[in-house]
Amino acid sequence: MASPDASPAVAIGDDPASSRSGRFAGPDATADVAVVVVTYESANDLEALIASLRVEAAGQRLRVVVADNGSSDGTLAVARSHSDIVAIETGGNLGYAGGINAAMRAVGDAGTILILNPDLVVVPGAIAALRERLRHSDVGVVVPRILDADGSPFTSLRREPSLLRAVGDAAFGSRFASRPGAFAEVVHDASAYEHPHPADWATGAALLIDARVARAVGPWDERFFLYSEETDFLRRVRDLGRTVWFEPGAVVRHAQGGSGASVDLERLMAVNRIRYMRKHHGPITAAAYRGAVVMHEAARAWMPAHRAALRTVLSERTWADLPRASRHDETGSAA
Known part of the structure; x- marks a missing residue:
């Protein structure tokens, strides 16, 4: 070999x-x-x-x-x-x-x-x-x-x-x-x-x-x-x-140049980093990591997508509004 x-x-x-x-x-x-x-x-x-x-x-x-x-x-x-x-x-x-x-x-x-x-x-x-x-x-x-x-x-x-x-x-x-x-x-x-x-x-x-x-x-x-x-x-x-x-x-x-991520996807990216740490680490480490994500987004908050991500990371109640899986019902509407 x-x-x-x-x-x-x-x-x-x-x-x-x-x-x-x-x-x-x-x-x-x-x-x-x-x-x-x-x-x-x-x-x-x-x-x-x-x-x-x-x-x-x-x-x-x-x-x-x-x-x-x-x-x-x-x-x-x-x-x-x-x-x-x-x-x-x-x-x-x-x-x-x-x-x-x-x-x-x-x-x-x-x-x-x-x-x-x-x-x-x-x-x-x-x-x-x-x-x-x-x-x-x-x-x-x-x-x-x-x-x-x-x-x-x-x-x-x-x-x-x-x-x-x-x-x-x-x-x-x-x-x-x-x-x-x-x-x-x-x-x-x-x-x-x-x-x-x-x-x-x-x-x-x-x-x-x-x-x-x-x-x-x-x-x-x-x-x-x-x-x-x-x-x-x-x-x-x-x-x-x-x-x-x-x-x-x-x-x-x-095959061609990318169009970039939407604001909602930038928000989701930031939050999922925190979700990952919560899955694989204890609450203290995950909380500290969330602080680092806040620092990352705050340092770039002059850009609209990062400013939106910062607000989302700081307010966990907004996480429910992030993109998530949706299934169509029998009529073809999202459920």
């Missing part, structure tokens, strides 16, 4: 002729990889992702499962226009965690689960490189290098949240990128994105998960709706004694 510190070769050529056609495996077939894509108003992005996955299907058996969270822009029609894609309706807007859980019920027999955001495209060879990294004995999840639409690296790697890191990020943000890791949750050091290594966690845009690990960890925590759900899931992977690896030899990129 190759050293885990070396980027793997990407050729995996032991698949049948049907996979070389670029078609996806059907729901009853055995797949090497079940690709899970949670969509919401993603019609403009989905075709580019599907096209890139068809290139990847030339050397391995991929099943693609699209779980749509109640889109109104024709996203589901785009997915269903491909007869070899498993397209399901989640029954509402269940958020990212809820959408993943809905899709997981349709992945079938697959050795690995690849979770992808719909606004990504997969660079040829990426899935094979992720699979090769996953072959190392203690690796449970592998994450790729992510590029923005302009080709610049996206800072996707993170360290486990802590009080010191929250204070450091509140005070310095992306400045002093070389400061000790004890004072930074986001990994800003460019050299960290140039070689494979273990990571605490990474943004949930692209994750390859050993299917056995996914079953052992269990469902994604739907209480988070959006943001911190991947932090929680990957912590539970590590709690099982499995590692999360960053593999720069696997590359995905955003």
Whole structure:
């Protein structure tokens, strides 16, 4: 077996002729990889992702499962226009965690689960490189290098949240990128994105998960709706004694420039950081961490989104108004 510190070769050529056609495996077939894509108003992005996955299907058996969270822009029609894609309706807007859980019920027999955001495209060879990294004995999840639409690296790697890191990020943000890791949750050091290594966690845009690990960890925590759900899931992977690896030899990129988060999503991001600490730490640590989040938002309160987040973090009774899962009743109305 190759050293885990070396980027793997990407050729995996032991698949049948049907996979070389670029078609996806059907729901009853055995797949090497079940690709899970949670969509919401993603019609403009989905075709580019599907096209890139068809290139990847030339050397391995991929099943693609699209779980749509109640889109109104024709996203589901785009997915269903491909007869070899498993397209399901989640029954509402269940958020990212809820959408993943809905899709997981349709992945079938697959050795690995690849979770992808719909606004990504997969660079040829990426899935094979992720699979090769996953072959190392203690690796449970592998994450790729992510590029923005302009080709610049996206800072996707993170360290486990802590009080010191929250204070450091509140005070310095992306400045002093070389400061000790004890004072930074986001990994800003460019050299960290140039070689494979273990990571605490990474943004949930692209994750390859050993299917056995996914079953052992269990469902994604739907209480988070959006943001911190991947932090929680990957912590539970590590709690099982499995590692999360960053593999720069696997590359995905955003198909187009992002539009940024809404004010409500900025509020939710801040609150979910606190919810995460309350789940995994005692009340004293969680309260201190909340103070650090207040400091973070107060230092940026000249920006409207951070000013709104500050008000929300300070007033817990407003948390009930944050975005959360909603299901449609039989008439199609939100319930």
